[in-house]
Amino acid sequence: MSKKFITPVGDEGIYTLDTGSWRTFKPVMLKEKCTNCGLCMIFCPVGSITGDENKIYEIGYQYCKGCGICARECPTKAIIMVRESIE
Amino acid sequence: MNTNQNRIVAISGNKSAAMGAALSRPDLIAAYPITPQSSVVESLAQMIAQGDLNSTMIQVESEHSAMSVVQGAAVAGGRTFTATSAQGLALMYEPYFRMSTLRLPMVMAIATREMTSPETVWSGQQDAVSVRDAGWIQVYVENNQEILDMIIQGYKIAEHPDVLLPVNVCYDGFYLSHLTERVEIPHQPAVDDFLGVYHADHVSLDPDTPMAVDPLTSGEILWRYRKGHLDAMQKALQVIEQTDDAFEQVFGRRYGGVIDTYKMDDADFVIVTMGATTGTAREAVDVARSLGMKIGLLKVRFLRPFPDKKIREILSGKQGFVVIDKNVCFGWNTGVLYMEIKAAISELGHPISSMPAIGGLGGADISVDQLVTCIQVLVKQGSQQPGQLDTYWFQ
Amino acid sequence: MNYIDLIRQSEDLVTAGMSACQGCGAELCLRRVLQVAGRNTILSIPPGCMAGAGVVGWNFDNGLKIPVHIPLLDNTASFLSGVTNMYQRKNRPDVNIIAFAGDGATADCGFQSLSGAAERGEKLLYICYDNEGYMNTGFQRSSTSSKGSRTSTTPVGKVQDGKSQNQKYMPLIMAMHNVEYVATASPSNMKDMVDKVTKGIQASKKGFAYIHIFSPCPTGWGHETDQTIEVARKAVKSNFFPLFEVEQGKWKLLDNKNPIPVSDLLNLLRKFSHLSPDDIAQIQELVDKRMDLLRKLSAA
Ligand SMILES: Cc1ncc(C[n+]2csc(CCOP(=O)(O)OP(=O)(O)O)c2C)c(N)n1
Numbered sequence: 006m007s008k009k010f011i012t013p014v015g016d017e018g019i020y021t022l023d024t025g026s027w028r029t030f031k032p033v034m035l036k037e038k039c040t041n042c043g044l045c046m047i048f049c050p051v052g053s054i055t056g057d058e059n060k061i062y063e064i065g066y067q068y069c070k071g072c073g074i075c076a077r078e079c080p081t082k083a084i085i086m087v088r089e090s091i092e
Numbered sequence: 093m094n095t096n097q098n099r100i101v102a103i104s105g106n107k108s109a110a111m112g113a114a115l116s117r118p119d120l121i122a123a124y125p126i127t128p129q130s131s132v133v134e135s136l137a138q139m140i141a142q143g144d145l146n147s148t149m150i151q152v153e154s155e156h157s158a159m160s161v162v163q164g165a166a167v168a169g170g171r172t173f174t175a176t177s178a179q180g181l182a183l184m185y186e187p188y189f190r191m192s193t194l195r196l197p198m199v200m201a202i203a204t205r206e207m208t209s210p211e212t213v214w215s216g217q218q219d220a221v222s223v224r225d226a227g228w229i230q231v232y233v234e235n236n237q238e239i240l241d242m243i244i245q246g247y248k249i250a251e252h253p254d255v256l257l258p259v260n261v262c263y264d265g266f267y268l269s270h271l272t273e274r275v276e277i278p279h280q281p282a283v284d285d286f287l288g289v290y291h292a293d294h295v296s297l298d299p300d301t302p303m304a305v306d307p308l309t310s311g312e313i314l315w316r317y318r319k320g321h322l323d324a325m326q327k328a329l330q331v332i333e334q335t336d337d338a339f340e341q342v343f344g345r346r347y348g349g350v351i352d353t354y355k356m357d358d359a360d361f362v363i364v365t366m367g368a369t370t371g372t373a374r375e376a377v378d379v380a381r382s383l384g385m386k387i388g389l390l391k392v393r394f395l396r397p398f399p400d401k402k403i404r405e406i407l408s409g410k411q412g413f414v415v416i417d418k419n420v421c422f423g424w425n426t427g428v429l430y431m432e433i434k435a436a437i438s439e440l441g442h443p444i445s446s447m448p449a450i451g452g453l454g455g456a457d458i459s460v461d462q463l464v465t466c467i468q469v470l471v472k473q474g475s476q477q478p479g480q481l482d483t484y485w486f487q
Numbered sequence: 488m489n490y491i492d493l494i495r496q497s498e499d500l501v502t503a504g505m506s507a508c509q510g511c512g513a514e515l516c517l518r519r520v521l522q523v524a525g526r527n528t529i530l531s532i533p534p535g536c537m538a539g540a541g542v543v544g545w546n547f548d549n550g551l552k553i554p555v556h557i558p559l560l561d562n563t564a565s566f567l568s569g570v571t572n573m574y575q576r577k578n579r580p581d582v583n584i585i586a587f588a589g590d591g592a593t594a595d596c597g598f599q600s601l602s603g604a605a606e607r608g609e610k611l612l613y614i615c616y617d618n619e620g621y622m623n624t625g626f627q628r629s630s631t632s633s634k635g636s637r638t639s640t641t642p643v644g645k646v647q648d649g650k651s652q653n654q655k656y657m658p659l660i661m662a663m664h665n666v667e668y669v670a671t672a673s674p675s676n677m678k679d680m681v682d683k684v685t686k687g688i689q690a691s692k693k694g695f696a697y698i699h700i701f702s703p704c705p706t707g708w709g710h711e712t713d714q715t716i717e718v719a720r721k722a723v724k725s726n727f728f729p730l731f732e733v734e735q736g737k738w739k740l741l742d743n744k745n746p747i748p749v750s751d752l753l754n755l756l757r758k759f760s761h762l763s764p765d766d767i768a769q770i771q772e773l774v775d776k777r778m779d780l781l782r783k784l785s786a787a
Pocket residue numbers: 534535536537559560561588589590591592593596618620621622623624629
C-alpha cells in the first residue's frame with residue numbers, strides 16, 4: 006500500500022508464527038499401515054497434513070503443533086506420537 | 093422547470109440536511125430514528141421510494157448498527173451518510189471512534205440535543221461536544237442553508253486526500269431541525285462536478301486486493317497513525333478554507349472557512365457563539381451597538397479541528413469576550429467552547445477579560461434581550477478587570 | 488466431489504502458523520470453512536480467540552490470504568451488512584461475505600446486530616464458532632456456556648457449582664428469524680460441515696445464512712489436545728449438540744435413535760468434573776427435552 010500510516014492495513018506479507026517449536030510430541034506416519042483415507046488431513050487443525058494427486062498423505066513438521074489429533078483419529082492407527090528429542 | 097436554475101424552497105433544517113445528503117449522492121445510508129433527527133431519514137427514505145435518489149438505504153435496528161453498516165460500506169469503498177442526535181450518538185460511540193481512526197471519510201448530520209438525564213428530548217449541544225475528541229471533524233452551523241451547504245462541503249473536505257476523515261455537520265435540534273427557512277437548492281450536476289467521484293485508495297476490503305484491515309498493531313507503530321491523524325486535522329484547516337472558496341465560486345455562497353465574524357473591526361468586546369445562537373447574537377450585537385457598546389461577533393464554525401490561530405488573531409487587541417455555550421464542560425465551571433478558546437488565547441500576549449456563559453440547555457431559549465444583558469455584564473465587568481469572570485448562567 | 492478430495496485440493500487460506508492452542512477446534516473449523524469458501528471471499532473476525540491468534544494479522548502483515556477485518560465485538564453482522572450491500576451495488580454478488588465469530592460476539596455482545604441483520608435478510612453467511620465462553624479473555628462464562636460449566640466467572644466454590652443457568656440456544660433463535668438457511672455443524676462430522684458451509688454460501692446469495700459450529704476448546708474445557716474430535720463426536724452422538732438444518736423453512740434433523748448418555752461426553756471435560764450424578768441427570772433431561780422439541784419442529 007502506497008499510503009502508509011493512514012488506515013492500518015496488513016498487505017505486506019503473511020503473519021506467520023513458528024508453531025512447530027511448540028511440539029513436545031511429533032506425529033510419525035507408518036506408511037505400511039496407512040490406507041490413504043485422508044482423515045488425518047481432514048482433522049488436522051493446523052493444516053500440516055497434505056495429500057498429493059495420488060492421495061498419498063504426508064505430515065509437514067514446520068508448523069505441526071503436536072496436538073495428536075491425527076494419531077487419535079487415524080482409523081488404522083498408522084500415526085504414532087513420538088517424543089521430540091532435545092537437541 | 094429549467095434544471096439549470098437553482099431552486100428556492102422553504103424547508104426545515106432536517107429537510108435541508110436530507111437534501112444536502114441526497115445531492116451528495118451517497119451509495120449507502122443507514123440511520124435510526126431519534127428526536128429531533130428522525131425526519132432526515134424519513135425524507136431520504138421518501139426520496140428513495142420515489143425513485144429520486146439512487147442510494148441503498150439500510151433500516152437498522154440501532155445507531156450502533158447505523159454507524160457499523162456505513163463503516164462496512166465505507167471500507168468497501170462507498171460514500172455514506174447517517175444522521176443522529178444525543179442518545180443515538182452516545183450509543184454509536186464505539187464504531188464512531190473507529191470511523192475516524194480507520195480514516196473513513198463520510199458525513200453525519202447531528203441535530204444536536206441535550207443529553208439525558210434529566211430526561212429530555214430538546215435542544216442543546218452536549219451530545220456533539222462530548223465527542224469532540226473522537227477524531228471527527230465537527231462543523232456547527234447557523235441556518236438551514238448552511239446545513240445543506242456544509243453537508244456538500246463536508247464530503248469535499250472529508251474525501252480530500254490530505255484529510256480522509258469523517259465530518260459531523262452539527263445543527264441545533266428544533267431551533268434549526270424544525271425551523272422552516274428559505275434555502276437555495278443547488279443544481280445537481282454542479283454538485284456532482286464539485287464533489288467528483290469518491291475513490292478510496294488508502295483502504296479496501298476486496299478479494300482483488302487482499303489485505304487485513306486493522307491488524308493488531310504494536311505501540312511502536314500505533315503512534316504513527318495517531319500522529320498522521322493529528323496532522324490530517326491540521327491540514328484540514330487549510331482544506332476547509334479552500335473548500336469554502338471553491339464552493340463560493342460555484343454556488344455563490346461563502347461562510348468564512350473555520351470562523352466567521354460580524355462587526356469585529358472596531359470592537360473592544362466580543363461575543364463568541366457556535367451554532368444557531370449566532371443568528372440571535374447578530375441581532376444582539378446590533379442592539380448593543382445602538383446602546384453604545386463596541387461589540388463584535390465571532391462565530392466559531394469548526395470545533396474540530398480547532399481554529400486556534402484564527403481565533404487568537406481575532407481576539408488580539410480586544411478587551412474582553414464572552415463565550416455562549418449551549419453545553420457544559422464537567423470539571424471546569426464553564427462550557428466546552430469557552431475552555432477551547434481559553435486554551436487558544438493562552439499565547440495572546442496581553443491580558444484579556446473573559447466570561448464563560450452557559451444557556452440554552454434542554455431547549456431553553458436564549459433571546460436577543462438576554463444576550464444584550466449578558467453583553468452589558470461583560471462590558472461592565474470586563475472593563476474593570478482582566479482574567480476570567482464568573483460564569484454567567486442564562487436563567 | 489468427495490469432501491476429502493475437495494479439502495485436499497483446496498488451498499489453505501489461513502496463515503500456516505497462528506497462535507491458537509494445540510488441538511483448537513476453532514482453528515480447525517476456520518481452515519476448513521475457508522477452504523470451502525475460496526479466495527473470492529471477504530471475512531470478518533471479531534475480537535476473540537481467532538483474531539487474537541493472529542488471523543487478522545500483525546502490524547503490516549495479514550494473517551490470511553484473503554481480505555479480512557476485525558470488526559467490533561458487537562457489530563460483526565451490521566458491519567458486514569454494509570460490506571455486502573456495497574458489493575450488491577457494485578454488481579459483484581459473487582463475492583462471499585462471511586463472518587467467523589465466537590459465541591460471545593454472537594450470542595451476547597453482537598446479538599442485537601446479528602438479529603437485525605438476519606431480520607433484514609442481509610446477503611451474508613454468519614458462522615458462529617461456539618466454544619461456550621469468552622476464551623480469549625480467559626474463559627469467562629457466556630450465554631452459551633452449558634449449565635454446570637466451570638468458567639473463570641462461574642467458578643466452583645463452597646456455595647457455587649459452576650454456571651447455574653441454562654444455555655441460550657442460538658441455532659433455534661436464528662431459525663426463528665425465518666432466514667434463508669440455518670444449520671448446526673460439528674467438526675467431527677466434517678462431510679456434513681463442508682456440505683452445510685457450501686449450502687450456507689449459496690444461501691447467502693439470496694439472503695441471510697447462519698451456521699452454528701460446536702468448537703471444542705482443550706484449554707478452556709479441560710480435555711486432552713488430541714480429544715478435540717472425540718469430544719465433538721460425543722457431543723453429537725449424545726444429542727448434546729444436535730445436528731440439523733433449516734433450509735427455507737424446511738427442517739432436516741440428524742436423529743440419533745440410540746444416543747449415548749451425555750455423561751460419556753461430560754466425563755471427558757474437566758469443566759464438568761465437579762458435577763454430581765444428580766447434576767448430570769439434570770443435564771441429561773435438558774438434552775432430551777431439547778431433542779424432543781427439535782423432533783417436533785422437524786416433523787411439523
Ligand atoms: C465491547 C467489548 N467488550 C469487551 C471486549 C473484550 N473481549 C475481547 S474478546 C472477548 C471474548 C469473546 O468471546 P467469544 O466471542 O466467545 O470468542 P472466543 O474468545 O471465545 O473465541 C471479550 C469479552 C471487547 N473487545 N469489546
